[in-house]
Amino acid sequence: MLSERDTIVACSTPPGRGAISLVRMSGDKALSIIQKITKNKLKKQISVVKFPLNAGLIEKCVLTIFRAPNSYTGEDIVEISTHGNPYIVEEVIKKCLDLGAKIANPGEFTLRAFLNNKLSLDQSEAVKEVINANSKASLKAAQNSLEGGLRVKISEVQDKLRETRVLVETLIDFSDEDVNVYIEEVISKISEFKQFFASFKEDMKAYGSISNDVKVVVIGPPNSGKSTLINAIIGKKISIVSEKQGTTRDVVTSSCLIDGIRFVFNDTAGIRKTKDKIEKEGINLSKKALKNADIVIYLADKENDFDKLPITKNKKNIFVLNKIDLTKKDAPVGGFAISAKTKKNLKLLKKALAHNFLKLNQEELLSINIRHLDLIKKAYKNIALISPALVSSNLELVAENLRNCDELLGEIYDPISSDDMLGKIFNKFCIGK
């Protein structure tokens, strides 16, 4: 919900595009939050500070302070310039959220600027456009990110949560009715839910923010030039490393930055029928890597070789025909014809990788993912507070924790009103005198 009292934070440069990203925070608490994180006294308008990230990492970044009312929004603003690495940006934002900031709503900086008389009244229509455009983009990004796994998982959690709430609310509001619900049932239901939510929370961490590296898998027949291609893109030679005792052919990974985005390449074992046990293991690993990939490059040196590959239709696919230095070939539809060896057309392919990824509207996606994780974390905190003793002594406090949890999850997907909750109760229990 919109509230001016909140301190808001967001990344205001598209991450990945430049060498520098800018995180902006506006509101009453902006200065105190940044002070707490950096231990800087903020005496200068511009200062270089050490920003501690997770796992003992420290990012050196530039802080620019604009004090109210002399700022874009008219409130205290801190701008944090970091290296243009999405991982760093995400960690910076997370730190701010942990200390009480909220992810900005679509167009909220501009809205605040307007409401605080920082923009002229004539600009009201333009402001509305900014709000609308951003809200559409954000909605779309939210829908994208909610597609597939997350939505299913969230609704699974919500279903279980609401089943529990039905019992608790029934025990409270209809304790004088003829319903057979017992405290013991609630206690076991809640401990069951607690476990479920804990594992869901862990899953979500892994589901991961997109600022984790972009995973690229290169797949193709043996000797189509996969390793050569990866070496060519990352610009150095990586060697095939075996596991300690050299039992398996592992998937070999290496990474590089393209347009500031970190791409991780998986070289896979050539896919073909084999009786070699070790190689079979390698192929299985390849298939797994394929499943987790953000982008898949299908590489072949003969056009009809594409038909032999296990291609699953997906917008993240890129088709590449290699070895044009040997014979002249036409690029496959929507794909590229290159030479990994002579690096011909390689630049085009690299651009395509970055472009393909940015199409996902990274900026919105980034903040939406952080927001989701933040909400899930806060929702879990409410559940963690519930003990069997509390169920027995103060069921209304249990109900309160469950409701808060539901409200936070509802900000991600499918909120429920108190009236709908009553509907669920009336469906399950015969109530009414």
Place this chain on the structure above:
Amino acid sequence: MSVDIIVIGGGHAGCEAAYAASRFKKKVLLVTHDVSTIGQMSCNPAIGGLGKSHLVREIDAMGGLMGVCADKAGIHFKVLNASKGPAVRATRSQSDRILYSNAVKSLIDSEDLLTSVSDEVVDIEVKNGKATGVKLKNGEIISAKKIILTAGTFLNGKLFTGEDEEEGGRKKSKSSKILANCLRSLDLGDARLKTGTPPRILTSSIDFSALEVQPGDSPRPCMSFIGSSDMHPKQMNCFITRTNKKTHDFIRSGLDRSPMFSGRIDGVGPRYCPSIEDKIHRFADKESHQIFIEPEGLTSDEVYPNGISTSMPKDIQEKMVKSILGFEKAKISQFGYAVEYDFFDPRNLSQTLETKSIENLYFAGQINGTTGYEEAAAQGLVAGINAALSLDDKDPWIESRGNSYIGVLVDDLITLGTKEPYRMFTSRAEHRLLLREDNADQRMTPYAHALGIISNDRWDIFQKKMSSIDAETQELEKIKIDPSAFGGKNKSKQHVLTVLKRPEAKLEDIYNLIKRPLPDKGVLLDIETTKKYAGYIERQNKEIKKIKKYENAKIPREIIFSEITGLSNEVKQKLEKVLPKTIAHAQRIPGITPAAISLLLVHIKKEQSVFKEKIGS
């Protein structure tokens, strides 16, 4: 003839409205079909229960009738959820019907400026969009500055028993057909709802020896902050019995003749089960349903078998009742029936319950789609007080959701409307932990005192309670005890109020431990709850503070929602339907996104400056 305020209807909404308005020293006329039915309990003789008792306590804290009358007439009192925390504890009372209605009448009669007459209002006079008076059946017109309509189920009321159908608002009372038709012509958006009532059974025909007894609580709780158990008349027991397979078979055999199932009733019933035939139909697996037998009063020979509300044909009612344990020889004194009636979409009302389309006309009670005495009374109070305040040109009384169940009730009605008879539940209140039965006085009495509508006695009792809370708290702050008596592991002594935070610790036990005389129950409860809920209260207060900013952000009357560029048509329609007066109110309308609110804020800022310029030049 001319008065300040006319109240149409003498039910629970009408009485609270008339009484509250008269406390403002307004000349009030209460018009009802029959003054002898003032304050009558048309349905079961119980007041209070979950969510409902919270409303009663709030009405009482504002100096209303219901709490005091429930104490004067209560023959059975029970605290529900006694084993749970104070926020969800609720008092329920059974009333002696006659004593209750007498208590209401005597308080109504005690107000010199309040007159009640038996008559029928057939039309409401409207001139230039303003209500100016009412027309009585004999053609006489009485003019008034404010009119409060509390017609209950009487508008176009129809009663159904089996294939029989008659007009009426309840048994033995006629319905208001002419008025209903006149109101329809005002185009306020009406629809039909239904409710029902069980057959009444003669006490003397029941074999109570076979039944489970439910005695009242001891010590007895009170409904009113100024009530005491000395006010209570002689107490009676309630009893519990159950339906069985035979009962269900009889009901099933007559379903085709039930007006609910044969399609003769169009009105929408609630999602919970209003009638026994509904229960059996919707929960076919359930082999037995509980019946709560409520005495109708000390001198009455009737009981109210709560749980078998029905509109089945009489022969079926007869068979099904006799199949029930204890009712084998039961004599039915009045058969159960269903009532179908008109109600008006409450989204046409503003926060004061004044209609948006007709100035000076207020709607309160069941006519707004609610069910229950408590919900009706609460609305009556809101309409009565606001009508009087408006006459004095004072700021309206608008309760927020964070301050009272009355606030939740009114806001739900005017923002969401209702599709079924609306009943209060504690789960409707998002700030449930703050809105307790025991602190309704702290939330509301100071305001009522400032309005000058409560008695000195009430104010004294309230102040005494508050100073006692302060004094006790201060004393307790000085005392340290050994926490191990309450499950604490810490060996050194701790402050009493710190120990109190432990789930195991009860303040009463601590008082016994430190050998301090116990203060009043209300004082004890308040100190204990404030400590035990501390973290939760703080969080809810924070939420409320945030919302408050937007409660104060008014949407100017001049704003035309359809003119706001960038809003979708759907959002525009929703805003136009509800016509929210504050940003917070707009936020609560389902389907209004944060982006829509942002656009609204931008638009308002722009419009306001244009408006100011116009005034300036």
